[in-house]
Amino acid sequence: MTLTDAPTYNPFDAAFQADPYPAYRQLRDHDPVHRHEQEGAPAFWALSRFDDIWNAVRDSANFSSEQGLTFYPDEIGQLGLAPTIVMLDPPRHTKLRSLIAKGFTPHRVMSMEPLIREFVRSRIDLIETKARAGEQVDLHQDFSTQIPTFVLAELFDIPESDRMQFDPWVTALTALQDSGFDIQALGAQHAVAEMFGYFGELITARRAAPGEDMISALTQAELEGERLTDWDILGFCFVLVAGGNDTTGNLISHGVMLLDGDHAQRERLVAEPDLIPNALVEFLRLESSVQGLARTTLRPVRIGDVEIPEGEKVMMLYGSANRDEREYGESADRLDITRQFPRHLAFSSGVHFCIGSHLARLQARLAFEELLARQPHIGVDLSGSQRLNSAFTRGWVHLPATGIR
Numbered sequence: 001m002t003l004t005d006a007p008t009y010n011p012f013d014a015a016f017q018a019d020p021y022p023a024y025r026q027l028r029d030h031d032p033v034h035r036h037e038q039e040g041a042p043a044f045w046a047l048s049r050f051d052d053i054w055n056a057v058r059d060s061a062n063f064s065s066e067q068g069l070t071f072y073p074d075e076i077g078q079l080g081l082a083p084t085i086v087m088l089d090p091p092r093h094t095k096l097r098s099l100i101a102k103g104f105t106p107h108r109v110m111s112m113e114p115l116i117r118e119f120v121r122s123r124i125d126l127i128e129t130k131a132r133a134g135e136q137v138d139l140h141q142d143f144s145t146q147i148p149t150f151v152l153a154e155l156f157d158i159p160e161s162d163r164m165q166f167d168p169w170v171t172a173l174t175a176l177q178d179s180g181f182d183i184q185a186l187g188a189q190h191a192v193a194e195m196f197g198y199f200g201e202l203i204t205a206r207r208a209a210p211g212e213d214m215i216s217a218l219t220q221a222e223l224e225g226e227r228l229t230d231w232d233i234l235g236f237c238f239v240l241v242a243g244g245n246d247t248t249g250n251l252i253s254h255g256v257m258l259l260d261g262d263h264a265q266r267e268r269l270v271a272e273p274d275l276i277p278n279a280l281v282e283f284l285r286l287e288s289s290v291q292g293l294a295r296t297t298l299r300p301v302r303i304g305d306v307e308i309p310e311g312e313k314v315m316m317l318y319g320s321a322n323r324d325e326r327e328y329g330e331s332a333d334r335l336d337i338t339r340q341f342p343r344h345l346a347f348s349s350g351v352h353f354c355i356g357s358h359l360a361r362l363q364a365r366l367a368f369e370e371l372l373a374r375q376p377h378i379g380v381d382l383s384g385s386q387r388l389n390s391a392f393t394r395g396w397v398h399l400p401a402t403g404i405r
């Protein structure tokens with residue numbers, strides 16, 4: 001390959017987003033501490049090797065989250081975001097995280113299993129009915145995204161009639177990223193204001209009449225002797241809606257897509273559902289819902305031969321790290337539902353390790369247990385699909401289903 005043929009990392013380009021993996025490999029092999037300069041976009045750095053990212057995200061003393069998680073400068077100020085744990089450093093991060101972590105203990109998460117399974121079954125009923133009536137089933141919209149939306153609404157105890165609003169909010173937040181945080185863009189400003197307005201009213205109502213849900217628990221919680229403010233609680237709502245919905249839906253959709261690319265492994269999973277938990281992590285490794293998020297250097301940091309100055313945005317390309325041959329060997333790009341590996345970065349690592357990882361895996365496990373038992377030939381029609389346009393997350397807008405009988 002000549003240098004001009006080399007696939008290039010360009011997070012804004014639809015061709016890169018369709019298949020980012022050759023460009024990631026190019027970065028890992030030839031430019032692992034990449035300085036990205038592109039007309040019309042802010043300059044930033046990008047790490048692509050597993051070890052470099054693993055070490056950086058576990059070093060919050062040098063790599064801060066407080067300037068936001070994208071490569072845009074001042075995204076927090078521009079968006080008027082409430083402070084969320086994912087954009088805080090220790091020690092405040094540690095304290096806030098300990099409050100929210102109580103809502104996500106493995107025990108608490110597992111107690112939701114019967115409820116989620118019942119919901120998953122009802123969605124399969126629905127897609128079967130649609131398919132049998134000759135209608136096109138959109139796996140992503142009709143099934144995958146519905147599950148995390150349901151779960152979040154349960155956590156927040158939101159009435160059924162209000163639940164449909166979640167997805168447009170998430171779409172608006174994603175659109176916001178793609179428009180360079182032009183908050184006038186694509187009705188995003190309106191959607192964000194609507195979301196904050198909705199949760200603001202909910203917080204007021206739960207302060208007056210607390211229930212058993214997570215928002216009520218947060219209104220009662222104390223940090224260093226003080227109650228959390230509405231603004232703090234809005235930050236939690238924001239991170240759960242923005243971080244928990246799309247990511248989990250895309251894990252489910254990508255899993256169906258990956259199995260459709262290897263029917264022998266799909267059959268094996270149908271025959272041996274005990275392999276599902278292992279397969280899910282392999283899906284996440286190969287098609288990481290979060291492809292990359294940024295940190296900001298708090299002082300000059302040397303990685304290999306390169307020194308990154310203080311105050312620079314550095315993208316952690318999780319999607320690249322998870323396919324690094326240095327970590328996973330020569331078969332890193334191949335699906336292997338039995339693959340055993342001690343570490344991956346789909347949920348990051350260190351202080352910001354995903355708090356919802358148990359919940360995400362529970363939802364995806366139930367989705368695959370039920371779906372493969374009832375529709376063992378389910379696949380996807382990539383020619384009719386539409387990918388999400390995002391420099392940070394990898395996923396779908398539409399993904400038509402095939403093989404439903």
Ligand code: HEM
Nearest residue numbers: 085086243244247248251289290347348352354355356360
């Ligand atoms: C497959 C699904 C999911 C993926 C791939 C995922 C991925 C991630 C990643 C990569 C981070 C670290 C962000 C960073 O590097 O700065 C993170 C943090 C977080 N995630 Fe998830 N997530 C998923 C599902 C969920 C769910 C279901 C919830 C909760 C309902 C959730 C809540 C959070 C929270 C609260 C944080 C911030 C933790 C902190 O800053 O201490 N996530 N997630």
